[in-house]
Amino acid sequence: MKILQSTLLLLFVPLTKPAPPTQQNSRIIFDYGTDNVEEILPTQDYKDQYLDGKNIKERESIIVPDEKSLHLQKDESLTSLPSKKENDEMPTCLLCVCLSGSVYCEEVDIDVVPPLPKESAYLYARFNKIKKLTAKDFAEIPNLRRLDFTGNLIEDIEDSTFSKLSLLEELTLAENQLLKLPVLPPKLILFNAKYNKIKSRGIKANTFKKLSNLSFLYLDHNALESVPLNLPESLRxxxxxxxxxxxxxxxxxxxxxxxxxxxxxxEEIRLEGNPIILGKHPNSFICLKILPVGSYI
Incomplete structure (x- = not known):
């Protein structure tokens, strides 16, 4: 009888394993009356997976380029370099102001004529430190119509400097250190070289002879001992x-x-400030409609 009871007790023992303990904070259910509010909180395993995945993404975003990709990047950067023409023109137009064929390089302390865009028609390079002008400065700028170098330190100008500037109409070299004049372009209308150190021997006899368009000539405040020869009929x-x-x-x-x-x-001749008495030379002005400005005794 005892053996039968023990056998029956063994049969009623549960054969399943006990359930594992419930993880904390995995799910909390709030019961407020009729409404069930469920809040799901991340488990520790989920947090670990999230952080690990984040680290993987960060590692993937940091890509070290291999030698081949670096070579391609180098080649691409080389193809983006500016052309030689742009390279020649860019520095001048950064230092100066380039606007519709005019280049303004005033008071920028340049000591040589900067490379100019080929389409340049007007150059204003006043109040700088330029000491010399050469034929190379304007060799490839044939459309120049006006040059202004007022207030520089120009002592010398090569004779052929303006020889190819067939369209040049105005040339201003005022307030420099010139002792002589170069060959001037044929279509010049205005020439201004006042406030220099030019002497009569620094002006050749035919310097102005063929300038049939020259209307305005300014050579005041120099060291001339005589009036330049062969002044053109066009002078006003x-x-x-x-x-x-x-x-x-x-x-x-x-x-x-x-x-x-x-x-x-x-229309106007000015000779004041010279050691000359104009009244002693009355016949020298007989062809003029007006008398020169100066001292008459």
């Missing part, structure tokens, strides 16, 4: 004041052998 304004001119002749402005000759275009 002639400024020669404050030089060392001591005399004028009947052929200086007029023609001694032609009493009917009239220089009709002249």
């Amino acid at each position: 304004v002639i400024h020669l004041q404050f030089n060392n001119i001591t005399s004028v002749t009947d052929d200086t402005f007029c023609k001694a052998n032609d009493t009917h000759y009239i220089r009709s275009l002249v």
Whole structure:
């Protein structure tokens, strides 16, 4: 009888394993009356997987390029370099102001003429430190119409500097250190070289002879001992004041052998500040519509 009871007890013992303990904070259910609010909180395993996955993504985002990719990047950077033309023009237009064919390089302390864009028509390089002008400065800029180098330190200009500038109409070299003049372009309308150190021997006899368009000539405040020879008929304004001119002749402005000759275009001649008494040379101005400005005794 006892053996039968023990056998029956063994049969009623549960054969399944006990359930594992419930993980904390995996799910909390709140029961507020009729509403069930369920809040799901991340387990520690989930946190570990999330952080591990994040680290994997960060590691994947840091890609070390191999030698081949570096070579390709190098080649791509080489293809993006500017052309030689852009390289030549860019520095000038960064230092100066380039606008519609005009280049403004004023007060930037340059000591040579900068490379100019080929389409340049006007160059204003006033108040710098340029000491010399050469033919190479304008060799490839044929469209120049106006050059202004006022207030530099120019002492020398090569004779061929302006020889290829067939369109040049205005040339200003005022307030420099010039002792002589170069060959001037044929279509010049205005030439200004006042406030220099130019002497009469620094101007060749035919310097102005063929300048049939020259209307304005400014050579005041120099060291001229005489009026330049062969001044063209086209001149309207002639400024020669404050030089060392001591005399004028009947052929200086007029023609001694032609009493009917009239220089009709002249509107102004200035000779004041020279060691000359204009009243002693009345016939020297007989062809003029107006008398020169100066001392008359």
